[in-house]
Amino acid sequence: MNIYVGNLAYGVTEDDLREAFGTYGEISSVSVITDKFTGQSKGFGFVEMPNNGEADAAIKGLNEAPLKGRNMKVNQARPRTDRPMRGGGSGGGRRF
Template identity: 45%
Template sequence: MNIYISGLSYGVNNADLTNLFAEFGEVSSAKVILDRETGRSRGFAFVEMSNDTEGQKAIDELNGVEYDSKVISVSVARPREERPSNSRPHGGYNNSRRY
């Protein structure tokens, strides 16, 4: 089961999440999402648990609780939606203008 966690303190790391969710069962992976440019946490993460029942118990028990001085939201992760491709050229001069 893939789990989405938001509202995380910027100091929380992958090991912290693994330890938190391990109380409910086996954690396959835990990944805090980092900003590409700064390398700093973006305040959300994904945890994968091998057992759906244990994952649901973790969601039920952890959603809305205070963790590292912030109230976190925990839910089932939704599949990533594909962004529509933008066929227009990026940046620069706008070729559609007429003078």
């Protein structure tokens, strides 16, 4: 199961998440999302756990739990197709 972890302190590392979630079971992958220009954390990440029972326990146990001074928001990640589309597009509204 892919788990969304939000409201992270900017100092939280992938190792911090691995340690917190590892107490609930096996972890396949961990990623903290960073700004591509500055490299600074965007304050959220994802943890992949192969066992759904362990993942559910982690979600229940860690949602609103403090990590480095902030309470994490933990829930099952939505598939990319379920997210609303962002504005933008090509052309920038220019007319030729």
